[in-house]
Amino acid sequence: MIGNGKIKVVIIDDSIDTVKHIKTLLEFNEKTIQVVGAAYGGKDGVKLCQKLKPDIVLMDVNMPDMDGLTATNHITSTLPDIGVIIMSVQSENEYLKKAMFAGAREYLIKPFSSDELVSAITKTYEVQNKRKHNIRLVDQVIQTKVITVFSTKGGVGKTTISTNLAVALARNTKKRVCLLDLDLQFGDVAVMMNLLVKNTIYDLVKDINNLDSDLVNDYLTIHFSGVNVLPAPIKPEYAEFIDSKHVERILNLLNGNFHYVIIDVPAAFQDIVFAALDNSEKILVVSTLDLPAIKNVKVGLNIMENLKYKEKINIVVNKANEQYGVNHSEFEETVGYPIWESIPEDSNTVVTSANKGIPFVMSRVDTKVARSVFRIANKLYNNDDSPVVEKRALWKVFQF
């Protein structure tokens, strides 16, 4: 920002017409944004940035001498205070992905409106500014425990368990808990928790090169239980922008910031799931007591053993109802693992809670299903050597 309080912008685009057009779009906002210079090629653009040190650079992708991504890389690695916004045409999905890796903060699809342009500049500037001035709030070192709720069978209750477990931990232990929805295509954590989502993992990944463990908090949505949630993308197609490296980076950013990171994953062995499993201290493998689930889970467990996850595995049986034929000991014999915890079937409680968007560990604390989730929270917490303090009386407020 210059002395006059305006955001300094440099435009780098080989089309004179585009530069003119952008200047015109920004004229309406001359009180807050000022175009301080323009360059018509990547090389000149980098030099201009070194000289003018703008707040924001609007960068074209295809330019003859040095392309926009290389120029972005130069700028973000040597002048980290500058926020680069890539301007690209619609079909260039691959470019968008590369732009993120080059260090761009935002991208605009051409043609864009004045509102979109101003909003991208303002948002990028704010994030950039916070990054510069943010002072670490938490000085103490927090040991982070990462727990993934996994299954090789869909629909067994992973999301139900991860959301309720996160809430049980946050409410009972007063520790900082983050819930990460890595079911990137069809994640429903936000729905189950009735969250008003502003940012998702997709937004975080777009900005990932410029984030630190303080700024990452801005991308989390706080549930009224105190759990910090990083929801799955709003559209399934955004999943392709997120890979295992991003997941590792996100877990690094959360490390030291939260006592517990609970991860909900899809029922599949995908790279992002492996990233979660690799970085987890415990893996809760969920199964139901029906044969298709047991068969799948057994196969999954064999694969996980080969991948050296055995020590981390704890089996959770959900919707446990022995009257349908398979009992607990038969299950244990078949899969070769002891049942660590068993959660009863209770459609009334579970489905009503999901539909109301209030986790049952808040609204129906005295049900068996809630108690079994508290037991899981207790077991996880008790590894920390201190008892869980239950605040049941308070929770009654949320009964329905």
Ligand SMILES: Nc1ncnc2c1ncn2[C@@H]1O[C@H](COP(=O)(O)OP(=O)(O)OP(=O)(O)O)[C@@H](O)[C@H]1O
């Ligand atoms: N203990 C339970 N008793 C009764 N119903 C349950 C129980 N746990 C989960 N359900 C129901 O089972 C369905 C699937 O649950 P959930 O979405 O949590 O599973 P999931 O493993 O996350 O599924 P997906 O693989 O699709 O992500 C939901 O309708 C949920 O309400």
Ligand SMILES: [Mg+2]
């Ligand atoms: Mg799910």
